[in-house]
Amino acid sequence: MIKFIAKSVLIVTSLVFTSSYSNTLSAVSANSTSAINPPAIKTGADNYEKYLPLLKDKKIGIVTNQTGILSDKTHVVDFLLEKKVAIQTIFAPEHGFRGTADAGEHVVDGKDPKTGLSIISLYGDNKKPKPEQLAGIDIMIFDLQDVGARFYTYISSLHYVMEACAENNVPLIIFDRPNPNGRIVDGPLLEKEFTSFVGMHPIPLLHGMTIGEYAQMINGEKWLKNAVQCKLTVIPCVNYDRKMDYSLLVKPSPNLPNDQSINLYASLCLFEGTNVSVGRGTEKQFQIYGSPYLTKTDFSFTPKPNFGAKDPLYNGKECFGEDLTSYPKLNKLELKWLIKAYQNTSDKTKFFNAFFTKLAGTKKLQQQIESGVSEKDIRKSWEKNLKAFQIIRKRYLLY
Numbered sequence: 001m002i003k004f005i006a007k008s009v010l011i012v013t014s015l016v017f018t019s020s021y022s023n024t025l026s027a028v029s030a031n032s033t034s035a036i037n038p039p040a041i042k043t044g045a046d047n048y049e050k051y052l053p054l055l056k057d058k059k060i061g062i063v064t065n066q067t068g069i070l071s072d073k074t075h076v077v078d079f080l081l082e083k084k085v086a087i088q089t090i091f092a093p094e095h096g097f098r099g100t101a102d103a104g105e106h107v108v109d110g111k112d113p114k115t116g117l118s119i120i121s122l123y124g125d126n127k128k129p130k131p132e133q134l135a136g137i138d139i140m141i142f143d144l145q146d147v148g149a150r151f152y153t154y155i156s157s158l159h160y161v162m163e164a165c166a167e168n169n170v171p172l173i174i175f176d177r178p179n180p181n182g183r184i185v186d187g188p189l190l191e192k193e194f195t196s197f198v199g200m201h202p203i204p205l206l207h208g209m210t211i212g213e214y215a216q217m218i219n220g221e222k223w224l225k226n227a228v229q230c231k232l233t234v235i236p237c238v239n240y241d242r243k244m245d246y247s248l249l250v251k252p253s254p255n256l257p258n259d260q261s262i263n264l265y266a267s268l269c270l271f272e273g274t275n276v277s278v279g280r281g282t283e284k285q286f287q288i289y290g291s292p293y294l295t296k297t298d299f300s301f302t303p304k305p306n307f308g309a310k311d312p313l314y315n316g317k318e319c320f321g322e323d324l325t326s327y328p329k330l331n332k333l334e335l336k337w338l339i340k341a342y343q344n345t346s347d348k349t350k351f352f353n354a355f356f357t358k359l360a361g362t363k364k365l366q367q368q369i370e371s372g373v374s375e376k377d378i379r380k381s382w383e384k385n386l387k388a389f390q391i392i393r394k395r396y397l398l399y
Contacts, residue, residue, distance in 0.1 A: 041246065044175030044212065044235035045069070045076045045143055048083075051173060051235045055085045058138040061129075061170075063091040063122065063161050067145035067252050068175075076143050076175070077115060087117060088137055093144060093157040094123045094253075123153075127197065128160035134168045142174045145252045146211045148181035149266040150190060151198040151359050154252075155214055159200050162218055166228040173233045176212030176398070180262050182242035184208055185393070186333040187266070189385040190361030199361045204382070204389060205333055206266050209396070212236065216396040234398065242399050245329075254308025261286035264324060267334040273356025276341050277303055277319050281312025289337060290321025295344040299323045335375045342369050 044051075045068065060080070062068075068076040080087055090097055090112060097112060097119050110119050120126070120133055134140070142161055144154045165172045187205025201223050207214065212234035219229050240246075247259050256262050265286050268278045279288040281303030290301055297320045303312040322337065345351045352366050360366065368378050 039239040040071070041178060041240045041244070042071070042238035043177045044237055045079075045177075046071050047175075047235050047238055048079075051175070051233075052083060052085075054173065054233070055080070055139065058086065059136055060085055060087045060139055060141060061089045061091060061134065061137040062087055062141040062143065063093065063157065064141070064143045065092055065097055066250055067177075067248070068143040069249055071249070073249060076141075077112075077117070081115060087115075089133070090117050090119045091122050091129060091133075091161070092119050094153045096121070096123075122157050122160065127157065129164040131164075131168055134164060134170055137170055140165050140170050140172045142172060142211075142215075143177075144211065145177050145248060145250075146179060146214070147252055147256065147262050147265060148179040148184065148206055148208065149269065150187075150201075150203055150205050150207060150361065151269060152265075153197055155211065156197045156200050158211060158215060159218060159224070162215060162230040162232070163224045163228065166224055166230040169231075171231040171233065172215075173235060174212045174215050175235050176210050176237050178237055178240050178244070178246040179208065179210050179242065180246045180248060180259070181206055181266065182208055182210065182246070182399075184266075184331060184333070185386065185390060186382075188360060188362045188365055188382050189389060194357055194361050194363075196358045198358050202389075204386060205361070207393070208242070209393060210237070210242075210398065213393075213396050213398050216398075217393065220396060221392070236398055240399050242397075255280055255285040257283070257285060258287075260325060260327075263330050264327070264334075267330065267337065268324075270338055270356065270359055271341070273353055273359045274338075274341070274351050275345070275353070276321070276351075277301075277313045279303070280309040281306055281315060284323070284325055285309075287325045288321060288323050289341065290319030291341070291345070292317050292319055293346045293350075294320045294341060295346075296320045297322070335378060339369055339375060 062077060064076055070079055077087060077090065109121055112119055142158060146152060146154050162172060184206040185204060185208035189204050190199045190202050215232055218224065219232055251257055256265060268286050268289055271278045271289055275293060276289055276291045279285045282301050288301060292314060299322060300318050300320045302316060302318050303314050305311060342348065342351050356366055357363050
């Protein structure tokens with residue numbers, strides 16, 4: 001925990017956080033006329049003194065996208081090239097290298113027009129780098145901004161990159177980044193039979209780990225195919241504590257535009273397995289929800305094609321629901337909106353679809369909601385597994 005020292009005696013200390021996309025925190029004393037700023041957080045990418053010596057005279061592959069930036073917003077690829085690091089290939093996850101593709105959209109291989117480097121997509125049919133794609137690479141770098149939810153596919157890409165590196169004897173270096181939901185561990189654990197690209201490991205919906213910590217867990221728990229282990233180095237963040245609030249410098253994906261959407265994401269993404277819209281096709285993605293089949297309310301929205309949603313659910317149709325743009329910050333997985341929407345829908349038989357079980361990682365949650373189990377009792381059913389996960393998780397924490 002960061003300690004704050006004021007010129008006068010501190011009676012009450014409060015933290016004031018800046019607006020979206022600022023990672024500078026300010027501590028303000030109730031009895032002091034001046035604020036004292038704690039040291040700025042440095043991501044793994046900014047902690048370059050630790051990794052540049054490891055890259056000298058090596059041929060490099062890098063898994064990254066628009067989130068792979070330094071504090072001055074220089075892209076990590078441009079920074080490494082400036083430092084004469086020999087990057088051979090860029091590997092891009094869901095949404096592509098520049099982060100402009102819709103969720104689930106096929107992303108093709110190509111070249112980066114700025115650097116001329118080859119880009120290989122790790123989404124669609126080629127989720128795992130092939131041996132020939134790793135040929136001639138001495139070290140792989142992984143630098144993506146995760147948001148702490150099991151179904152956010154960057155950690156699924158991490159799994160396959162680690163597996164490919166382990167099988168082809170390529171060391172992997174992860175540039176760690178803070179988890180904006182890093183203080184939250186909550187939700188049902190994934191059951192093995194529901195493993196998919198939106199849930200690969202037996203973890204809760206909100207895992208409360210940085211991507212570097214999570215990689216250590218994948219290795220340590222031997223979750224890779226045939227229990228192989230990757231030669232892993234994590235370049236840690238500096239001045240980071242998971243209890244801090246953390247705002248991202250750029251959108252991690254097209255439909256997570258700000259801090260509020262990132263905080264609500266895990267709770268509202270469960271709606272993607274229902275007939276309810278989460279605001280794709282609006283300017284309030286993952287901050288509102290609604291459907292033409294819900295009870296009419298004072299709040300409504302009409303989705304239309306936009307950046308990140310070329311054909312949104314209920315395109316051109318009025319949806320009724322709730323606006324959560326000013327909702328207080330969550331410190332848990334919130335179920336009340338899902339339960340309320342199910343209770344208020346005009347046709348309950350069409351509310352859930354097959355994707356819901358993949359997102360939830362269990363059939364039990366849908367069954368509980370359909371049976372009218374209270375949120376309190378649903379949460380109670382998670383307790384045993386969450387406690388067991390917390391014990392395992394503790395082995396891999398860096399902060």
